[in-house]
Amino acid sequence: METLALLWGIIGPGVAGAVFGAGWWFWVDAVVCSAVQVSFLHYLPGIFASLAALMFNAVNKDEIGYDYYSPYGDDSEWRVKLWLFVAYVVSFVCLAGSVGMLVQDALTDKGPSVWTGVAGVLQCVLVLISGLIYWTCHSEE
Amino acid sequence: MVCVLTVLAGLAFMFSTSILLQILACALYNNWWPMLAALMYVLVPMPCLFFGGGSTQFLTSRDGGGWFNAAKFLTGASAMGSIAIPAILRHAGLIETGAMFIEFTSFFILVCTVLCFHRATLDEDW
Numbered sequence: 259m260e261t262l263a264l265l266w267g268i269i270g271p272g273v274a275g276a277v278f279g280a281g282w283w284f285w286v287d288a289v290v291c292s293a294v295q296v297s298f299l300h301y302l303p304g305i306f307a308s309l310a311a312l313m314f315n316a317v318n319k320d321e322i323g324y325d326y327y328s329p330y331g332d333d334s335e336w337r338v339k340l341w342l343f344v345a346y347v348v349s350f351v352c353l354a355g356s357v358g359m360l361v362q363d364a365l366t367d368k369g370p371s372v373w374t375g376v377a378g379v380l381q382c383v384l385v386l387i388s389g390l391i392y393w394t395c396h397s398e399e
Numbered sequence: 400m401v402c403v404l405t406v407l408a409g410l411a412f413m414f415s416t417s418i419l420l421q422i423l424a425c426a427l428y429n430n431w432w433p434m435l436a437a438l439m440y441v442l443v444p445m446p447c448l449f450f451g452g453g454s455t456q457f458l459t460s461r462d463g464g465g466w467f468n469a470a471k472f473l474t475g476a477s478a479m480g481s482i483a484i485p486a487i488l489r490h491a492g493l494i495e496t497g498a499m500f501i502e503f504t505s506f507f508i509l510v511c512t513v514l515c516f517h518r519a520t521l522d523e524d525w
Binding site for chain 1: 465474476
């Protein structure tokens with residue numbers, strides 16, 4: 259079990275990077291192969307999902323521990339939790355938005371194709387999973 | 400005890416095979432689109448050079464530290480680009496399926512070369 263954790267610490271960030279890259283490249287494929295111009299609105303879920311993944315990886319994991327004593331005073335862990343909460347809300351809205359766009363693309367023939375919608379959802383999901391993978395394996399110095 | 404020269408020759412051979420396959424993917428089908436993947440070969444070593452401390456040592460160490468993790472992340476993301484570009488070109492119908500698979504093979508050989516290089520540099524007798 260110990261070696262597994264060690265191995266994960268070694269290759270984890272690389273795997274997270276690969277998943278992140280895969281998410282964005284699926285989106286590039288959808289935009290390139292789309293017959294119609296993909297409006298900027300469709301880009302937003304992916305962009306905000308990447309922002310959310312960046313946000314929740316920016317926290318110092320020690321700060322949300324049980325007996326953390328902060329130099330700012332005794333009750334400041336709410337700041338970290340608020341930050342994480344906002345990141346969670348942004349991820350949720352992105353996912354919901356991309357699923358909504360997929361449904362919209364599937365229902366009408368005039369806008370982007372179904373593949374654009376599917377790629378959007380894949381992009382959001384893979385980017386967020388990449389953020390989670392990085393969370394589990396990034397070690398602080 | 401493998402002679403250093405043999406190791407170097409082997410690495411050079413693998414590397415040139417990779418480049419050869421990359422060019423073949425374009426020449427055999429008379430279509431120069433696959434060369435776009437060569438863009439990624441410029442991008443992939445960059446995180447290692449800039450953040451990795453100059454050697455590939457950090458790739459298999461658990462040392463961590465923010466910059467090494469970031470370097471691994473960026474290397475992974477760039478490597479994914481090497482696989483993604485031929486796939487996207489194929490999906491857009493700009494290249495043949497055969498060219499795509501030749502590109503994948505070239506990338507695979509390049510990865511093997513880097514891994515062998517990493518193994519070889521770990522030896523103190525290098």
